[in-house]
Amino acid sequence: MQTQSIAAKTGMGTVELAVTDANRALRFYRDYVGLRPLPSDGPELRLGAAGRELVVLQPGVEHP
Template identity: 80%
Template sequence: MKTQSIAAKTGVGAVELAVTDGDRALRFYRDYVGLTPLASGGPEIRLGAAGRELVVLYPDAERP
């Protein structure tokens, strides 16, 4: 198997999720996963750790 390297500056951004119940999702990520709510300028809920944004929740999504 041949391996390839990637640039050292390569990274992964925050996970973005559409959720039907923003309050419930917030409680899960805050209380069970241990993430901290971060400042948000809109309806989305931003959570992270050590000041780094890791999850963005978009509430009020419709069920498929």
């Protein structure tokens, strides 16, 4: 197997996820992943760490 690498400064932006159960998703990312809720102006739930937004949960999806 060949090993590949990426540049050290490569990063990832905010991840947006459509969720069927916003409260369950919030509990997972807060309680197990350790992210903290951030202010939001709409129905979406924003979570992050060290003041940086990492995940946006978009509620209201009927099924994946």
